[in-house]
Amino acid sequence: MEIEIESGMSILDVSRVAMNFVSGPMSENGELGDQEDQQPGGKKMEIQLELNLKQKLATRLGTLIAASLVYFCFCCDTAVASVIFAALLGLLLRSPTFVFSLVMTAQRDIMALQRFLALNLYLLKRDRGGFTIARCFQQLARAQPQKSCFVMDDRRITYAEALLLSEKVAGFFSTQGLQRGDCVALLMETRLEYPCIWLGLSQLGVITALINSNLRGESLLHSIKVANAKALIFGSELMDVLQSLIEKEQLPCLPVYQYTDKELRTIPGHELLPGAVDLSAALATQQAMALPPSSSAEEARSKLLYVYTSGTTGLPKAAVITNLRFLFMAAGTFYMLRLNRDDVVYNPLPLYHTAGGIVGVGMALLNGSTVVLRKKFSAKNFWLDCSRNDCTVAQYIGELCRYLLATPYTPEQQHHRLRMMYGNGLRPQIWSQFVRRFSIPQIGEIYGATEGNSNLINISNREGAIGFVPVYGRKIYPVQVLLCDEETGELLKDPRGHCIRCRPGEAGLLVGKVDSRRAVSAFHGYADKGASEKKLLRNVFAKDDVFFNSGDMVVCDILGYFYFKDRTGDTFRWRGENVATQEVEAIITNCVGLEDCVVYGVEIPHVEGKAGMAAIVDPGRKVDMDYLSIMLRGSLPAYARPLFIRLLDEIPRTATFKLKKRELANEGYDLTRLSDPIFYLNRDGVYRHLSRDQYKSLQAGTAGL
Numbered sequence: 001m002e003i004e005i006e007s008g009m010s011i012l013d014v015s016r017v018a019m020n021f022v023s024g025p026m027s028e029n030g031e032l033g034d035q036e037d038q039q040p041g042g043k044k045m046e047i048q049l050e051l052n053l054k055q056k057l058a059t060r061l062g063t064l065i066a067a068s069l070v071y072f073c074f075c076c077d078t079a080v081a082s083v084i085f086a087a088l089l090g091l092l093l094r095s096p097t098f099v100f101s102l103v104m105t106a107q108r109d110i111m112a113l114q115r116f117l118a119l120n121l122y123l124l125k126r127d128r129g130g131f132t133i134a135r136c137f138q139q140l141a142r143a144q145p146q147k148s149c150f151v152m153d154d155r156r157i158t159y160a161e162a163l164l165l166s167e168k169v170a171g172f173f174s175t176q177g178l179q180r181g182d183c184v185a186l187l188m189e190t191r192l193e194y195p196c197i198w199l200g201l202s203q204l205g206v207i208t209a210l211i212n213s214n215l216r217g218e219s220l221l222h223s224i225k226v227a228n229a230k231a232l233i234f235g236s237e238l239m240d241v242l243q244s245l246i247e248k249e250q251l252p253c254l255p256v257y258q259y260t261d262k263e264l265r266t267i268p269g270h271e272l273l274p275g276a277v278d279l280s281a282a283l284a285t286q287q288a289m290a291l292p293p294s295s296s297a298e299e300a301r302s303k304l305l306y307v308y309t310s311g312t313t314g315l316p317k318a319a320v321i322t323n324l325r326f327l328f329m330a331a332g333t334f335y336m337l338r339l340n341r342d343d344v345v346y347n348p349l350p351l352y353h354t355a356g357g358i359v360g361v362g363m364a365l366l367n368g369s370t371v372v373l374r375k376k377f378s379a380k381n382f383w384l385d386c387s388r389n390d391c392t393v394a395q396y397i398g399e400l401c402r403y404l405l406a407t408p409y410t411p412e413q414q415h416h417r418l419r420m421m422y423g424n425g426l427r428p429q430i431w432s433q434f435v436r437r438f439s440i441p442q443i444g445e446i447y448g449a450t451e452g453n454s455n456l457i458n459i460s461n462r463e464g465a466i467g468f469v470p471v472y473g474r475k476i477y478p479v480q481v482l483l484c485d486e487e488t489g490e491l492l493k494d495p496r497g498h499c500i501r502c503r504p505g506e507a508g509l510l511v512g513k514v515d516s517r518r519a520v521s522a523f524h525g526y527a528d529k530g531a532s533e534k535k536l537l538r539n540v541f542a543k544d545d546v547f548f549n550s551g552d553m554v555v556c557d558i559l560g561y562f563y564f565k566d567r568t569g570d571t572f573r574w575r576g577e578n579v580a581t582q583e584v585e586a587i588i589t590n591c592v593g594l595e596d597c598v599v600y601g602v603e604i605p606h607v608e609g610k611a612g613m614a615a616i617v618d619p620g621r622k623v624d625m626d627y628l629s630i631m632l633r634g635s636l637p638a639y640a641r642p643l644f645i646r647l648l649d650e651i652p653r654t655a656t657f658k659l660k661k662r663e664l665a666n667e668g669y670d671l672t673r674l675s676d677p678i679f680y681l682n683r684d685g686v687y688r689h690l691s692r693d694q695y696k697s698l699q700a701g702t703a704g705l
Helices: 011-023 053-075 079-094 096-104 106-128 133-143 159-174 194-203 217-226 236-247 279-284 297-301 323-336 354-360 382-388 398-406 428-438 529-534 581-592 625-635 661-667 692-700
Strands: 035-038 044-047 148-152 155-158 183-187 207-210 231-235 256-259 303-309 317-322 344-347 370-373 393-397 420-424 443-447 479-483 508-513 536-538 546-556 561-567 571-574 577-580 597-602 611-617 644-648 678-681 687-689
Touching: 053 079, 053 096, 079 096, 096 106, 106 297, 106 323, 133 159, 133 194, 133 323, 148 159, 155 159, 159 194, 159 279, 183 194, 183 217, 183 236, 194 207, 217 236, 217 317, 217 625, 231 236, 236 256, 256 279, 297 323, 303 323, 303 354, 317 323, 323 354, 323 443, 344 354, 344 382, 354 393, 393 398, 398 420, 398 428, 479 546, 529 536, 561 571, 571 597, 571 611, 577 581, 581 597, 581 611, 581 625, 597 661, 611 661, 625 687
Parallel strands: 148 370, 183 207, 183 231, 207 303, 231 256, 344 370, 344 393, 393 420, 420 443, 611 644
Antiparallel strands: 035 044, 148 155, 303 317, 479 508, 508 546, 536 546, 546 561, 571 577, 597 611, 644 678, 678 687
């Protein structure tokens, strides 16, 4: 047996050569999988949970070779060193999995450590200097005034123009009586001016609540009220939404400011709403108000935005985004994925969400990149937009990737300059197919909740992984995976009453340790303090420790990579949005006036996320589906409306009278197993009996979802 050792090779290289020699050909990432998920086109995603016999032998052989070199170079001259060395060698030979993981991930971990240290140094400087997002942007705008900041369709706004507009917004609202700590609700579709408006308000210390522009009725009113908004800014494209609230006398009594683009002023339906202030006209003549030259240290930790999330239950919750939190999310992506100022970032995501409005927009506001916006995502125009604007980086969410794959193939889909796409939710089942078809060199998968601190990122292009934690850092990094009952989501405890960490291959609840002193692990919660407390777990590993409950089930491998498995609790994800089941249940119950209604997510083959399904107790089959269809269209955004409705005599319960949602979800909409009536939401917005042909189309992935 011969192993070639080249001149200048390190001990790490020697070990890796030995492992590869004995264990034979490995995958593209250098590992052999034990647990595999079938991929389109025959490729399998590999999740390594243990070493096979060859790998154990290779690891021990590599350890012996490397140890021999170390011993003869440094330890052979002294007896004490020899004894210590022998003890360490014995431990290493008994732990081949740890040694294998350490060697195979060393390059990844060194790269991550360098970037993580650079990120933390940046955050520390900004925190101690009291830098807000507005102050960071001011520095950038003065350094590169003529560079394009935001681009959308045929319009663009330079850094100097964006700074001037934000300073005009600050000047105008300073005359309107708003004070530091007040909140303004922003209800507007994507446009170039969107970030400038909330940026200007932030110069005054005013918090902006970024309202989902798809919300209607009770959900919209709740979002405005829960933030305790003192004023409302809306885009004229949403005039009908405001008019509906006014006609029903539901709109709270607060000042209303209407923003209308120049090209929309002459189009019917965009006239000034009675009682509203014409914000665009006021800003045209407004004097700019610059930031004061100095800042206080605490400004970096002041509240900046409210971004709405479903959380796990109830109506939308206003998650608190401080300036430092914004810095961490945007700069974290920039540093960890090694983006640069010359990148042109394509961002087709809505700006009221964390992904588009913080991680996307932040590339311009904090890092000096040009960000290309789009009012509404278009699978047909995605690659055309990237090519036309010379984009080098693009954002995604999992649902978006599936839509792109569903488009007919054209050679133009590979005529782009993208070197990376980053985002969250790219399913392992389509990962390799997506990368190959569209020629994407690198995928930067990011995991993290808007309000949470369980942050992970995949910087090594590992297929299917949402991120990683070095094998030697599992107990010290703030992100942990806790063993729980997969049926109920209840955490399992050891005899001392402490939670149990999962081993590789064990599915568990992902949590993040809360430390308010650090931007990486701080938890700022929601505007509603009661809702914040519900997301916290206490006394997890020790008395008085606090962890954030992500509500997500994950599994990790022996190399430290994490893979998403499922969501717990009363939330599911559909069309790239989190749907809170209790909110939908409340609306359906009010519509039909029945005793029990349960909403849950069901999986559909070839479709991202889980579609909503409602089970309604209706022994007499008296539900008026036409009326229910109308009420749900008027009360819920499209993504929150159940795709299926099942009528049954009773809902199964546990011995303690808890509703068995998981059992219902497992039964789904299977016409071959169920005799209950099942209704399907058709394209015209009306629920009708699910036909056999529709069922077959759903199973085959040809239903057009």
